[in-house]
Amino acid sequence: MPVARPETSDARVIAHVDMDCFYVQVEQRKQPELRGLPTAVVQYNEWQGGGLIAVSYEARKCGVKRSMRGDEAKAACPQIQLVQVPVARGKADLNLYRGAGSEVVSILAKSGKCERASIDEVYLDLTDAAESMLADAPPESLELIDEEVLKSHILGMSREDGDDFKESVRDWICRKDADRRDKLLSCGIIIVAELRKQVLKETEFTCSAGIGHNKMLAKLASGMNKPAQQTVVPYSAVQELLSSLPIKKMKQLGGKLGTSLQTDLGVDTVGDLLQFSETKLQEHYGINTGTWLWNIARGISGEEVQGRLLPKSHGSGKTFPGPRALKSLSTVQHWLNQLSEELSERLSSDLEQNKRIASTLTLHASAFKSRDSDSHRKFPSKSCPLRYGVTKIQEDAFNLFQAALREYMGPFGSKPQGNKQETWRITGLSVSASKIVDIPSGTSSIMRYFQSESTVPSRSADGCVQDHVKMAPSASEGCSEQRSTETQAAMPEEDTGVTYTLPNFENHDKDIDLVSEKDVVSCPSNEATDVSTQSESNKGTQTNRIGRKMNYSKEKNRGMPSIVDIFKNYNATPPSKQETQEDSTVSSTSKRAKFSSSSHNSQVNQEVEERRETDWGYKTDEIDQSVFDELPVEIQQELRSFLRPNKQFNAGKSKGDGSTSSIAHYFPPLNR
Ligand code: TTP
Secondary structure (H helix, E strand, O other), X not given: OOOOOOOOOOOOOEEEEEEOOHHHHHHHHHOHHHOOOOEEEEXXXXXXXXXXXXXXXXXXXXXXXXOOEHHHHHHHOOOOEEEEOOEEOOEEOOHHHHHHHHHHHXXXXXXXXXXXXXXXXXXXXXXXXXXXHHHXXXXXXXXXXXXXXXXXXXXXXXXXXXXXXXXXXXXXXXXOXXXXXXXXXXXXXXXXXXXXXXXXXXXXXXXXXXXXXXXHHHHHHHOOOOOOOEEEOOHHHHHHHHHOOEHHHOOOOOOHHHHHHHHHHOOOEHHHHHHOOHHHHHHHHOHHHHHHHHHHHOOOOOOOOOOEOOOOEEEEEEEOXXXXXXXXXXXXXHHHHHHHHHHHHHHHHHHHHHOEEEEEEXXXXXXXEOOOOOOOOOXXXXXXXXXXXXXXXXXXHHHHHHHHHHHHHOOOOOXXXXXXXXXXXXXXXXEEEEEXXXXXXXXXXXXXXXXXXOOOOOOOOOOOOEEOOOOOOHHHOOOEOOOOHHHOOOOOOOOOOOHHHOOOHHHOOOOOOOOOHHHHHHOOOOOOXXXXXXXXXXXXXXXXXXXXXXXXXXXXXXXXXXXXXXXXXXXXXXXXXXXXXXXXXHHHHHHHHHHHHHHHHHHHHHHHHHHHHHXXXXXXXXXXXXXXXXXXXXXXXXXXXHOOHHHOOOOOOOOOOOOOOOOOOOOOOOOO
């Protein structure tokens, strides 16, 4: 059955901006004497010098890789400088990197609709800016084109070094007879080069970028030429790009779906998908996924850039590999307390600074059993409504853990089976807060807001625990910043899909958060909802601004140095007094945030609570019978069992107890 095609326009101009060896650059800005030296950032861990999580390009040239331990890196490159990730509460503290990522976002966001996709990645929709540039100052009218623009890689154009190549780029950009799509891309190239230079000037960080007609193409291109370069995918180069792209390198195909395409359909590259009809792909993978695959084979993607500058969820996690696996409830509780404390701090500052509240708390863990006959059994993820306040989060996280553990251990629990006691080991823990919404400014009562939103999860039978409610896949990009350095290396792939579980970092979508492989497969289309209205409403102004800026830069461009020149000439100075002062302001702000938000906590919790109280108090006689009648009989019966027992329909006793119900996951049962 055909599905509606995404509304794509190949006349859009989308950029994906990715910082180069990001944590290294942040550390090098802090310690400028490290600039230009082979450097790597290692996570806190005494074993073999810690695990590398970011490697500078100088160190990469000596053969150092992210998968290495510190000792291995030293063996490969004796002069390597290893910098430890800051540590707080016995785990990596990523605040420094988060803050640096925000600096970049605030610069890029001035250019158009901006989506922060991870700690160091941003998507930009530059269509409006490119349109106005094309109208006001098309590339062919520019007297001088900046060096940085001329160094762009244009896919499909054969590259020879030297001025000839730059001349070819200039000719391509300034072609009068180009079609509109390419003309818009040419404007995109100029805009992005200018933005990258601004980022460098204001933050001292280099970045690379991909420019194409949709997010998928832009993202593929941004990693093709690093560091400090940009790559463009003209419409005419799409098929060639995809024909050689290994299927598993494609976003969302790094896991089970990609494996199935390889083994079941013999597909090795994205281009190989072209041989299958849409119907055939739908037969194998369902309607939505089939259509999505058919589209990506042709470079079509309708996924919009979301106007979102803030993370979509907050998370805190840690792995306990090998002998460090946790064995007792008390140690699990200790670590959950640490993780919850960090989470709570971030929630408080989000509330204070951005006026946002989260409503779902989720616990993920990875585990194994001592005598595991069922070794593939996943430790279930559990969610409950989020209550503000450190102790409440700690308490709820531990309750979620215990509920999940009961389920994981099965009906026999940890009772002895045969002669041996069955025990468990926890190799990874994380807590996250999601379903984050803005509190509209000017709203005097949070209550009023909750009453108009349906984001507050419902209370379930056992107090709060629900099976982890899967979030809309948004085709991709939840912006979670919970790429904890602590959680990367050791944990195997798992379906709960917290950032750290993704298996292959070459192919790793660091921004996917709380999206299971299954979610991605079943609905790859764009479903993300939390578009920042502020950013949307600013769009017109922003576009005008960039339009003007580009006209201006036409004058200014004469003799502009290239981005790498700027970098080379950068005069390394220790952090200024002003920076130090800013740091202390930040920390005092966050202290203030903590203090003042704690006074909000009871109000927030109370109001969320009241909302929940009323949420499930449906009276059956208030429900339209015709709505019921349209449901399958089995589901009608199950639904009745979830409504107030004393007000049940006359249809008799429900046969579902929730555990076997086909809809139980979506309607957690009330206390009965
Ligand atoms: P990436 O963008 O994947 O890599 P990178 O910025 O270090 O290097 P590149 O120039 O190749 O893009 O990741 C961004 C940061 O996220 C990285 O600097 C460190 C952190 N990170 C981890 O903590 N663990 C990981 O496994 C990965 C992949 C990244």
